[in-house]
Amino acid sequence: MRFISKYLIFFLFNLKLLIYKINTALLFEISDVKYKKFTSLGCPLLDINVNSNCIFGAGLVIVNSAKYSTLGKNNRCKFVVYKEASLIIGDNVGMSNTTIVATKSIIVGNNVMIGGGVTIIDSDFHSLNAAHWHTELDEKNMKSLPVIIKNNVFIGMDSIILKGVTVGSNSIVAAGSVVFKDIPDFQIWGGNPAVFIKVNNQKQ
Numbered sequence: 001m002r003f004i005s006k007y008l009i010f011f012l013f014n015l016k017l018l019i020y021k022i023n024t025a026l027l028f029e030i031s032d033v034k035y036k037k038f039t040s041l042g043c044p045l046l047d048i049n050v051n052s053n054c055i056f057g058a059g060l061v062i063v064n065s066a067k068y069s070t071l072g073k074n075n076r077c078k079f080v081v082y083k084e085a086s087l088i089i090g091d092n093v094g095m096s097n098t099t100i101v102a103t104k105s106i107i108v109g110n111n112v113m114i115g116g117g118v119t120i121i122d123s124d125f126h127s128l129n130a131a132h133w134h135t136e137l138d139e140k141n142m143k144s145l146p147v148i149i150k151n152n153v154f155i156g157m158d159s160i161i162l163k164g165v166t167v168g169s170n171s172i173v174a175a176g177s178v179v180f181k182d183i184p185d186f187q188i189w190g191g192n193p194a195v196f197i198k199v200n201n202q203k204q
Contacts, residue, residue, distance in 0.1 A: 017041070028056070035060070036091075041068035044077040052102075053086040054079070057110070060089060063096035071116040071157060073097040090151070101125075105146035112149055115157035115175065122147045122163045150185070159194075172200055 017039075024040040027033075031048035035056040042064030048054050063069050064076035073096065080101040081087045087102040095114035100106060103123040114120075126133065127141035145164030149155070153167050156175030161167065166182045173179060174190025174197065183189050188197045 024062075038062070041065065042076060044079060047078075047080040049081055049083040049085070051083045052081040053088070054081050055088045057089055057091035057093065059092040061094040062098075063094075063116075069096050069116055071096070073116045075099075075117070102147075103142075104144040106149075107147070108149045109151035109153065109169070111152050113154045115155055115159065117158040118155050118161070119159075120147060120149070120155075120161040124163065156190075170200055170202075 020040050020042060023043050024038070027043065027046050028035050031046045031054070032050060033046070033048060033054045033056060036058035038056065038060040040062050044062055044064050062077045066072045066074040075097045077095060077097060078099045079087065082103040085102045086105045087100060089108045090110035090112065092110055093108055093112045093114070095118070096116040098114050098118045098120070100120045101123070106120060106122050123144040124142050127138050128143070129141060132138045132141050143163065147161060147163065148166040149161070150167060150169035152170045155161065155173045156177065158175060159173050159177040159179065162178070162180045165179050167173065167179065168183050168185035168187065170186045171183050172188045173183070173194065174188065176192070177190045177194040178192040179189065179194045186200045188200050189195060190197050
């Protein structure tokens with residue numbers, strides 16, 4: 001009996017994974033996302049403008065529910081790409097409960113790990129002039145600058161990557177950091193605002 005239960009659980013788990021994959025693939029197709037092989041635990045949220053460019057590389061893993069998240073976070077991964085903006089994610093990227101909003105350009109390299117609850121944005125989303133708020137001038141005067149996450153980067157849980165930032169290859173962002181300026185290659189940064197901690201000697 002225990003043998004049968006074990007294999008039934010295994011079968012049901014894999015069936016659920018297949019359903020998640022089919023549902024997510026349909027979302028990608030409807031949203032005109034270019035994608036390759038991926039794994040999706042739960043279904044992400046997508047808001048992709050038809051006149052944008054969204055590319056997900058091979059080996060993408062996205063965790064979208066508390067059940068499958070190591071940290072137990074319940075929000076789904078969310079991808080937002082504005083009109084004429086670009087979101088490009090490289091190969092072998094894993095993320096949990098992550099929000100990425102591209103109003104201009106966000107590029108994530110290969111072999112990147114993005115921890116639970118991370119937010120990556122390339123805009124302030126509002127004008128910094130209070131006179132523009134609640135008017136059409138608000139969005140017209142918001143500042144947007146490209147974000148680049150290079151290869152072999154680890155971004156710790158609940159970190160925020162702000163507009164105009166480049167995170168260098170083989171660098172680490174400590175949990176809970178707020179990054180508003182560039183991080184060079186092979187460095188570890190952390191804090192709010194994030195500052196240099198030490199060199200990352202774990203070279204590839």
